[in-house]
Amino acid sequence: MTLQSAKQTQSATDQQAILRPTPRQQMIVRIKMHYSLQIGASILIAMILMAIFASFLVPHDPYAQDLSNRLVDPIWGSTGTWDHPLGTDSLGRDYLSRLIYGSRIALMIGFSAMLISGVIGTILGVAAGYFGGRVDAVISFIILNRLSLPVTLVALAVVSVVGSSLEVVVVVLGLLIWDRFAVVLRSATLQVRNMEYVAAAEVLGASFPRIIFKDILPNISNHLIVVATLEMAHAILLEAALSFLGMGVQPPLPSWGLMVSEARDFMFFKPWMITVPGVALFLLVLAINLLGDGIRDVTTPEGRN
Amino acid sequence: MLMFAIKRLGLALLVTFTVSIISFSLVRMTGDVATAIAGEGATEADIEIVRQQYGLDRPLSVQYIEWSGKILHGDLGQSLFFQRPVSEILAEKLPVTLTLGLLALGFAVSLAIPLGVLAAVKPNSLIDRISLIIAVLGQAMPTFWFALVMMVVFGVILRWLPVSGSDTLAHFVMPAIALGYYATPAIMRLTRAGMLDVLSSDYIRTARAKGLDTHVILFKHALRNAVIPVVSLAAVQLGFMLGGSIIVESIFSIQGVGHLALISIERADFPVIQGIVLVLAVFYIFLTLLADILNGWLDPRIRIS
Numbered sequence: 060m061t062l063q064s065a066k067q068t069q070s071a072t073d074q075q076a077i078l079r080p081t082p083r084q085q086m087i088v089r090i091k092m093h094y095s096l097q098i099g100a101s102i103l104i105a106m107i108l109m110a111i112f113a114s115f116l117v118p119h120d121p122y123a124q125d126l127s128n129r130l131v132d133p134i135w136g137s138t139g140t141w142d143h144p145l146g147t148d149s150l151g152r153d154y155l156s157r158l159i160y161g162s163r164i165a166l167m168i169g170f171s172a173m174l175i176s177g178v179i180g181t182i183l184g185v186a187a188g189y190f191g192g193r194v195d196a197v198i199s200f201i202i203l204n205r206l207s208l209p210v211t212l213v214a215l216a217v218v219s220v221v222g223s224s225l226e227v228v229v230v231v232l233g234l235l236i237w238d239r240f241a242v243v244l245r246s247a248t249l250q251v252r253n254m255e256y257v258a259a260a261e262v263l264g265a266s267f268p269r270i271i272f273k274d275i276l277p278n279i280s281n282h283l284i285v286v287a288t289l290e291m292a293h294a295i296l297l298e299a300a301l302s303f304l305g306m307g308v309q310p311p312l313p314s315w316g317l318m319v320s321e322a323r324d325f326m327f328f329k330p331w332m333i334t335v336p337g338v339a340l341f342l343l344v345l346a347i348n349l350l351g352d353g354i355r356d357v358t359t360p361e362g363r364n
Numbered sequence: 365m366l367m368f369a370i371k372r373l374g375l376a377l378l379v380t381f382t383v384s385i386i387s388f389s390l391v392r393m394t395g396d397v398a399t400a401i402a403g404e405g406a407t408e409a410d411i412e413i414v415r416q417q418y419g420l421d422r423p424l425s426v427q428y429i430e431w432s433g434k435i436l437h438g439d440l441g442q443s444l445f446f447q448r449p450v451s452e453i454l455a456e457k458l459p460v461t462l463t464l465g466l467l468a469l470g471f472a473v474s475l476a477i478p479l480g481v482l483a484a485v486k487p488n489s490l491i492d493r494i495s496l497i498i499a500v501l502g503q504a505m506p507t508f509w510f511a512l513v514m515m516v517v518f519g520v521i522l523r524w525l526p527v528s529g530s531d532t533l534a535h536f537v538m539p540a541i542a543l544g545y546y547a548t549p550a551i552m553r554l555t556r557a558g559m560l561d562v563l564s565s566d567y568i569r570t571a572r573a574k575g576l577d578t579h580v581i582l583f584k585h586a587l588r589n590a591v592i593p594v595v596s597l598a599a600v601q602l603g604f605m606l607g608g609s610i611i612v613e614s615i616f617s618i619q620g621v622g623h624l625a626l627i628s629i630e631r632a633d634f635p636v637i638q639g640i641v642l643v644l645a646v647f648y649i650f651l652t653l654l655a656d657i658l659n660g661w662l663d664p665r666i667r668i669s
Contacts, residue, residue, distance in 0.1 A: 095500075203379050207645040207652075208386065209607025212625055216390060216637050219629045296506050300611055303508045304626065319509055330516050337509035345504035352500070 089357040096353025102346035110162040117156035118144070121313050125151035133331055145335055148321065154332075157313035158339055164314045165295050165343055168229055172294035175233025177287055180240020185271060185279075187241070188248025198241070205238050211300065218306045228307050232294050239293075243286050247279040254278075281358035288351030292344045299340055315340045368660050376653040380646055384435065387641040388428050391634045435642070441635035445628070450639040453624065458643075461613070461620035465605045467536050468544030473598060476548045480555025481587060484563060495556075499549035507608070511542040511615045528617040539616045543609055547601040554597050558590035592662050596655035603648035 080088065090096060109116060125147070132138045133146040133154070145154035187198035217231050251257065252275065260270050276283075299316030301307030308314035310321070315336040322332035398415040399406070406414075415421045419430075434441065440450035483492040518538060519527035529535050562568060563586055571581045610622035617623070621640055628636040 200375075200379070200382075203375070204382050204386065207379060207383055207603075207648045209604075209641065209644045209648070211608055211610050212622075212641060212644065213390065215610070215626070215629050216641070219632070220391060292504070299506050300508055304611065304614065306629070316506075316508075319512065323512065326512060326516055327520050333509065333512050333516075337506065337513065340506050340509065341504050344506070345500065348500060348504055 099346045099349025119153035121156040121160045161313045161315045168298045169291045169295035171229045172232035173291040176237035180237035184241040184244030187245045247282040285355045292347040383645040440639035467540035471544035472547040476551035480552040484559030599651040599655035
């Protein structure tokens with residue numbers, strides 16, 4: 060082999076290296092191929108926009124009662140009119156307006172509860188994974204305790220004593236659902252902790268906050284995002300369930316769970332009344348879950364399996 | 365094996381102890397129990413009498429020791445509303461909830477394992493995609509809403525099943541499905557992943573090379589090994605179901621522990637509430653203990669690590 064041909068193969072591999080897509084480009088390609096992620100993201104963005112611009116979108120005041128127009132059918136029903144596209148509830152309030160305002164409550168509670176539980180779970184999980192030993196034993200014990208408590212029951216009991224309001228529901232849910240954050244981030248941190256770059260940082264004398272924020276957290280952030288979406292969906296479902304049982308968001312706030320609960324008395328005659336808020340809830344949770352699954356697929360090479 | 369079992373048992377007992385403290389302090393931390401018992405419109409003097417009558421004026425540690433001492437003798441205290449021992453009421457209600465939980469688990473397992481196996485045998489086939497869609501949709505469906513929709517469709521429109529009560533097995537069909545479907549996706553994914561793992565192993569290749577019948581390979585060699593982690597997941601899910609039955613029981617008017625919990629919360633019947641929290645937590649702790657020991661027995665790799 061002459062020197063020239065060796066140089067040629069060298070430049071060929073260089074060229075290949077240049078032409079090969081960067082990790083970011085690869086990820087964008089994977090996102091473009093991932094339809095369920097796109098569907099989930101679109102629905103979620105639409106719901107967030109709906110929540111932000113609720114006051115411009117609603118045809119009526121969601122709290123305004125009109126007792127002469129009670130239980131009007133939606134547009135596809137026999138007595139439906141365009142004035143109330145989704146009909147009215149038992150107090151004559153416009154169902155579409157309440158549905159739109161309901162997205163604010165679902166997203167707000169889901170996001171805030173997820174944030175609280177995320178902070179608690181991340182601190183516990185990262186500390187257990189990073190320090191190991193006794194710290195890990197104690198934190199794993201705390202996680203075991205939390206897992207053995209029935210969430211719905213404890214949430215109901217606490218809310219009933221403290222008094223139910225939007226803020227109480229957020230705090231109680233946030234304090235209860237951090238377990239998955241802790242479990243997942245613990246094992247993710249354990250993996251990253253054994254990487255050579257962490258050992259290198261330790262040898263260089265980096266302080267442990269620096270290692271955690273610069274080396275560990277960036278490398279477990281994909282797990283964090285995936286759990287965050289799952290837990291946000293979980294919190295939204297729990298809030299709806301609590302409100303449905305009358306121990307969550309209180310009337311007249313338009314929570315979707317509360318709307319289903321209020322429509323329960325009429326569901327045999329007017330099934331659309333439970334269908335409409337139920338479908339909204341289902342779509343929102345589905346969108347968040349699809350987004351979370353999608354993020355996991357595009358950020359981890361092994362993906363679904 | 366014995367050491368492993370003893371270690372796990374010790375941990376379970378320790379968790380039981382801390383959980384008993386949590387369920388004891390839960391109601392006390394969040395509000396004044398005496399005020400709750402005395403009811404609305406009670407004067408300061410009334411509350412003081414209640415406090416003395418129930419021994420609530422003594423230090424919390426004394427109250428806890430007395431309470432836990434009684435529990436060791438099987439005495440969970442006296443219900444404020446029923447004026448009967450809590451253990452007696454629970455003994456009446458537990459069989460109903462256990463029946464519901466086991467039926468729900470039976471439903472989840474009998475749907476999830478075949479789908480998981482089929483999905484693993486033909487990855488990325490139509491059946492794999494359909495089972496994935498079932499999993500994604502199932503996880504987004506709010507339990508209470510799914511229960512109500514089933515009630516309208518199968519109870520009222522088609523009139524196939526009774527909508528409330530717990531007298532016959534037919535009464536349990538819809539509640540068991542409503543409670544069980546939520547566990548289906550998790551069991552299915554784990555079965556699929558386990559089967560994929562096992563099917564790519566050397567001994568399956570040997571079995572295939574020997575010319576063994578595909579059914580024998582699948583059910584005798586592969587499924588047995590793939591199902592080990594599923595057993596422990598199923599035990600954990602049963603624990604979650606017992607805690608989550610509160611919503612389903614209240615919708616279908618099943619007189620089980622969940623229903624009891626809800627009415628006791630509404631009546632501030634705190635001895636019953638803390639009794640239920642404790643009993644459900646202990647169930648969960650011992651189900652996971654059983655699962656771990658079973659796993660360790662079936663799979664020697666677990667008990668060594």
